[in-house]
Amino acid sequence: MFGSLGLPELLILLAIVVLIFGVNKLPKLGKGLGEGIRNFKSSVRTEEKTASDENGQDATKDANNT
Template sequence: MGNLGMSELVIILLIVIVIFGASRLPQLGKGLGEGIRNFKGSLKSGGEEDPEKESEQKTST
């Protein structure tokens, strides 16, 4: 059920074009790309900040 073939992807793309229109697709792609980039950046910076916060909490108690 999780396998999508080429025909299913084409049908999904056509439905997206009908719903949003061809002129809004670049804007949606750009927004999605920025969201993914911000998410990855927060994961990278979040991993670096956690040990510092834990060490600060240990020293303050």
């Protein structure tokens, strides 16, 4: 998706973001974005662990039933 974006395109996007949000709000915006990504990754890890635990329990039940 972002593979075709070069440096000029990224600089234009940065300029647009600065114009829309202003220089003073950029740190808050970055912090919020970072926290959102961190929470998303944490949720994905939790779901993967839950799914693997459930699969492990199912495999144990199947092994005990045979």
